[in-house]
Amino acid sequence: MxxxxxxxxxxxxxxxxxxxxxxxxxxxxxxxxxxxxxxxxxxxxxxxxxxxxxxxxxxxxxxxxxxxxxxxxxxxxxxxxxxxxxxxxxxxxxxxxxxxxxxxxxxxxxxxxxxxxxxxxxxxxxxxxxxxxxxxxxxxxxxxxxxxxxxxxxxxxxxxxxxxxxxxxxxxxxxxxxxxxxxxxxxxxxxxxxxxxxxxxxxxxxxxxxxxxxxxxxxxxxxxxxxxxxxxxxxxxxxxxxxxxxxxxxxxxSAQAKALRHVFFAERAARRPARMTHVTPPGAGPVAVIGGAATDTDIAYALLLAGLDVTFIDPDADGLARAAETFDRHLGGAVSRGLMSEDRAGTLRAALTLGTDLATATAPLVIEAVPERMEAKTAVFAALQTILPPDAVLATTTACLDLDAMAQALDDPTRLVGLHFSAPAHETKLLEIVPGARTSDTALAMAFHLAGRLRKTPVVSGPGDGLICNRLLGRYVEAADTVLMDGSTPWEVDEAMVEFGFPTGPFEAQDLSGLDLAHAARRRQDATRDPNRRYIPVADRMVELGKLGRKTGAGWYRYPGGGGKVDDPIVADLALEEARYAGVERCDYKPEEIRHRLLLALINEAADILYEGIARSATDIDLVSIFGLGFPRWRGGLMFHADTLGPGKVLEGLKELSKEDPVVWKPSPMIEDCAARGIRFGKWRR
CATH class of the missing domain: 3.90.226.10 (2-enoyl-CoA Hydratase; Chain A, domain 1)
Structure with a gap:
């Protein structure tokens, strides 16, 4: 009954x-x-x-x-x-x-x-x-x-x-x-x-x-x-x-109800994948964070907000002092905005231990968040394995380095798992979990348990430069930069995407995260960038001018007095100057054309990510697009939306754009396969 x-x-x-x-x-x-x-x-x-x-x-x-x-x-x-x-x-x-x-x-x-x-x-x-x-x-x-x-x-x-x-x-x-x-x-x-x-x-x-x-x-x-x-x-x-x-x-x-149900079931399935059903989730315990990278304090703060005891280690004393100031700023800001009581802030401060000695990082889970250099990360892991008990799980936050190569620094590579937090880690709802070739189910279970404690949506990503989220974000920004170079302004692009349902456009989003982060990623890719692929230098010029976003008071927009965004004609002039230098004949894109180009760029990149096996399913792409990029939830996610267009229409649009640039707009083999076989993107399997 x-x-x-x-x-x-x-x-x-x-x-x-x-x-x-x-x-x-x-x-x-x-x-x-x-x-x-x-x-x-x-x-x-x-x-x-x-x-x-x-x-x-x-x-x-x-x-x-x-x-x-x-x-x-x-x-x-x-x-x-x-x-x-x-x-x-x-x-x-x-x-x-x-x-x-x-x-x-x-x-x-x-x-x-x-x-x-x-x-x-x-x-x-x-x-x-x-x-x-x-x-x-x-x-x-x-x-x-x-x-x-x-x-x-x-x-x-x-x-x-x-x-x-x-x-x-x-x-x-x-x-x-x-x-x-x-x-x-x-x-x-x-x-x-x-x-x-x-x-x-x-x-x-x-x-x-x-x-x-x-x-x-x-x-x-x-x-x-x-x-x-x-x-x-x-x-x-x-x-x-x-x-x-x-x-x-x-x-x-309604179409919106179907899309939202799709996301509801996708989220539910993501929290406990089939591989994890036989694994007993670990109990709650303290977490250690080894800092030194730009996102380290945000990760530690997210852990504190989830009610976890956190040991934050930065071997550099100056770096540790800066981290302490950041924690105080986070907590003080939350109290002043009425988001947290003084008592709650005091409880979180008491749950945080700061230090410079790796030997104090004795926790069931240790998260490495040092700068994106292989030698720096492997040195940390080599030191940690002499300190930690054999059942402790080690996590790396890398989104671009070879996880399996990193695991070779460990006597037991099965204890290493990748955890990539979208920035800012204490606000976003996505956690990409990256298993290496030898990552154990125990380490994976710890990662999924952590996602649950943080109330983040976990998505498994295969290893590869950028994983899923940063790959999509990079292509999204590239497409936006191209539209900017070819005739639009940042505010026209942003408005077009907000009208579609994004909470912010790609340029305002960059101002929030900082243009220097994307600049550093571009410099890492310089050596491997396709020389035949069009490169848009406007963002580099912005960084040279010190326009790094909201934190410097100016980026794609100006933020006078630390307030709301204001259109900056200097940026529009800069794009015009670069276009003239490159001999670009500019045009006036309508909002629907801006959306058409940016969405096709995202869909094509997502299809490549699926085709390469970095993402397991179109549903995982949907979750990453919603929680990592801000794609409107009520549209069901990127690939769900692509299926409402149909593979044939997507392929037709890419072929038309490839007449302008056959490198950038080359259709993904997955899209060609779906169109040829008449199957939905959501049903495609390698």
Whole structure:
């Protein structure tokens, strides 16, 4: 059984039991309907509904969303619960999300354990709530609070939910507390659907739409949710539920919903790949970071934020002093911006140990983050293996050096794994995990466990210069530089990509990370660069002029007074000067042409990465593009989007552009293969 029922005296108990998250699939809904029938036949005075396992319910089963939803429908069941002769009490723990919260809203009384997360996250999957969420929640907590929760998909803890009236009580044992409820008092409680949500002026909803368009650009479900919340104040609950259900069924069939479901399942699969299913994850433990590179402190800070004890080692005393200043700046900035309390900052400072002696780096996991020189890295590993116990895992942050060559410095090469953090490591959500030829499952398990602790999405990358993310980023920037050289401005390029759904354009993104980092990468590639490939020198000129980005007050944009970006005509003049010197006949690209070129460049590079075996699947490319490059999640990722265009159209576009430059725009063999065989990029295998 997926829904269990029992009675004790005049009290009925309904327990949800579809592990691991009590998802509300077809079997669950039928079981819940049977439980409603049982309740009404038993002559009970009250019913307590709770969830078995680690949570109440995470809501609908996303695996059903691509199919017709068979009866019974959840809205019909919840209407019977709310309007039935026996009052129901929801006793939640862990989480009550989506349909789980909608079930609670249909109950007369709601109790939750401390820390229980409650929310309606449906918009994150491209749909609106479909079982009363947009109609009952405004009636219970008010229109303004509903506008703050439903269109954002935000979950709140029980303590906040109690403060706004979403739940009635908090108790460590919600079922035991529910048993104390007086049946006569319960019977007098008004169902949520009979409450009045109040009324807000149309201007409030318009403001919500504008704000949502900024925070969730291009997405339709949040806007539809606002429409439904607004409608809830003007129509009876019955009409509102009908309108909501129609919107739910419409949005679940949308292209955005399909794309977001694709990403949802891709993320879930990435967290625990098949190779790891037989490996016991390691327990939490301290981590040591060997610093000296530009990203070292950001990595250590990310570990601290995850609640890990961190030993940070930099053999250079001056480097260690700079690192200490950076940690203080991170913590102080978080406190001043209200992101962290003084107590929390103090706890993190206490969890950080600074030193210059490698001998103190005794931890189950040691992350090497020294400059990208093979001799520097192998020297660190040679020293560490004389200090660390044999079961300690060693990780390198390299994105360009040969991992297997590095492993030769170790007596036991199986303990080495690559961990590449996208910058800034404490803010980004991607962690590329790079197994070498002899990396053990134990070392890999440690890497995946760390990704989970850091709440990052892990993606396995094969070794190779740039791995997946930096390869894509390099080609993206190259294409943007080319468009700049050929006639556009940085702000025109950025605006075109932001309109597509990127949070920032390629030039503003470079200003955030620093133009010197990309400059150093280009210098590493000088010796191996194809002499027949067009090279755009504008960024090099920028570095020569000291325009390194936001940190110097000027890059592709100016940042007067450390504030927001301002277009810099000097940069446009510089690009024009370089174009004249190179004899380039400039043109005026429209936004759609800019997007066409940059996206085709990304798709072609991704196809090469797949063809070379650096990435295992198109889905992995999708995750890297979303979490590493900022590709719009609601478009499903780079290769999912490419499949909406079709291999034939992609190939046709590349062939047309190759007339301008046959080297840069040479179609990937993978694209040619998919077009010839008529298969989707997502189905391609070597």
């Amino acid at each position: 997926v829904v269990h029922t029992r009675r004790e005296g005049a009290t009925g108990y309904v327990e949800l039991d579809t592990p691991p998250v009590n998802a509300m699939g077809h079997e669950f809904r039928q079981g819940l309907l049977d439980a409603v029938d049982w309740v009404e036949a038993e002559g009970l005075e009250r019913v307590i509904v709770s969830g078995r396992g680690r949570l109440f319910s995470a809501g609908g089963d996303a695996r059903e969303f691509d199919d017709m939803l068979p009866e019974p429908s959840l809205p019909d069941i919840l209407n019977r619960i709310e309007q039935g002769p026996v009052p129901w009490i929801a006793a939640a723990h862990g989480a009550a999300l989506g349909g789980g919260l909608e079930l609670m809203l249909a109950c007369r009384y709601r109790v939750a354990a401390p820390g229980t997360q409650l929310g309606l996250p449906e918009v994150t999957l491209g749909v609106v709530p479909g079982a009363g969420g947009t109609q009952r929640l405004p009636r219970l907590v008010g229109l303004e609070r509903a506008l703050a929760l439903i269109p954002t998909g935000r979950a709140i803890p029980a303590e906040e939910a109690r403060a706004i009236g979403l739940i009635d009580e908090i108790d460590a044992d919600p079922v035991a507390f529910a048993e104390l409820a007086n049946p006569e008092w319960l019977a007098m409680k008004v169902p949520v659907s009979e409450l009045n949500s109040g009324e807000l002026p149309a201007e409030t909803f318009e403001a919500a739409r504008r704000a949502t368009a900024v925070t969730m650009p291009g997405q339709t479900a949040p806007q539809r949710a606002i429409d439904l919340i607004e409608a809830s104040q003007h129509m009876p609950i019955e009409a509102g539920l009908i309108q909501e259900r129609a919107a739910f069924l419409e949005t679940r069939r």
